[in-house]
Amino acid sequence: MEPSQPPQDSQPPRQGWPAPEQSNPMATPPAPLAGSPYTAPGPYGPGPYSPYGPQGPGAAEVPFGTNGMAVASLVTGIVCCLPPLGLIFGLIALPQIRKKNQTGKGFALAGIILSSISSVLVTVALLTGGFGEMWHGFKSGMDEAARSKxxxxxxxxxxxxxxGKLESYTTDVEIVNCAKPHDGEVAGSFLVTGFDTWPGEDPxxxxxxxxxxExxxxxxxxNWAIPEHVWDYYYMPSRQSWRTGDRAVTCTLAVDEGEPxxxxLRADETTLDPDQLHYLRNLNPVENAVFEEPDEDADADLAANKAWAARVHTSIVDASRGLRSHRWSGTAVKPVADLGKELDAAAKQWDKLARSADADAYWETYEVAFEALPEDIGTDARAALGLAGPAGNSRSA
Incomplete structure (x- = not known):
């Protein structure tokens, strides 16, 4: 609520003290009494109430701030990272303080004393070898901090x-050399898009x-180089991290239980030679197709199983063609050619499986098709190419 305005004819408020008499501003102020220690009052007089402070002879000068070098001397003296700097800053600050009428003399003196003590301690440490241990401890701490991410x-x-155990929202991990035992390896990451607000964990x-x-x-x-107990694992944003702008999902290959x-495990374009890359690009789709077998068998869903067999057949045919389209080098020529013949024979059986008239006919061909495409197919070609061999630990991609 705004205050109301007083009536125009209202009386001015009464003063607590009598109002001073009006004086003629042009009148000459009275001269001070002889022997009086006080000067005459006046807006520009040298009296103690002058708006500009004491100006008479012998009045104390106002200091012009705290000297920055003095503050720097004290800080470097306390931190002790570079002891001589505090000593140097302090020696520079003292004459500046006197010349510029600044404060900070105590800071400068404290910095000089602390830096002198630190310099002596560092010198002793260098002579006795203690500095090396101190630096090693500092470096080890920094390395550990860098590894913890x-x-x-x-x-x-x-x-x-x-x-501890792998958890969906684990945030602290320690980076280690891949040559040392470890729990996981980062395969890549991607950003979650298409959601303006937190979508929940399930999506x-x-x-x-x-x-x-993928x-x-x-x-x-x-795939043959990946142990059976290694699985795809990922870290995804939580509700709390989403609010801070986190949209990244980190994909890893990790061990939950078993040998570290x-x-x-990296085997991509950056680590494989052209022959290895071409082989895996053509054979991996076959393995992936085989592992996509429907959960329900042919008796329950014949159509789904026949469609799966057709996909496996197509992948085998494509793999055989792909192997023949490449110019192989060294000792890989013959084993790769032999593998191509095995794939052609397997393709016939899987085509027959995909064309089964009924469930009985499907089961009659099922075992034959798998025998034509054993899990260790391509072992000789892999050995010639320098890829992982069968060790009972292969898994699908």
């Missing part, structure tokens, strides 16, 4: 250890499951 900042190809989880399978397959193309990993 948030899972959100992991980069492709980094190997890491997790404190992100479903998206991560699909995308990370990313891991591209990162480690040699040792060595990198």
């Amino acid at each position: 948030s899972a959100l900042s992991l980069r492709t190809g980094e190997c890491f250890e997790v404190d 992100i989880d479903k998206l991560a499951e699909e995308r990370c399978a 990313i891991s397959s591209a990162y480690s193309m040699d 990993l040792k060595g990198s």
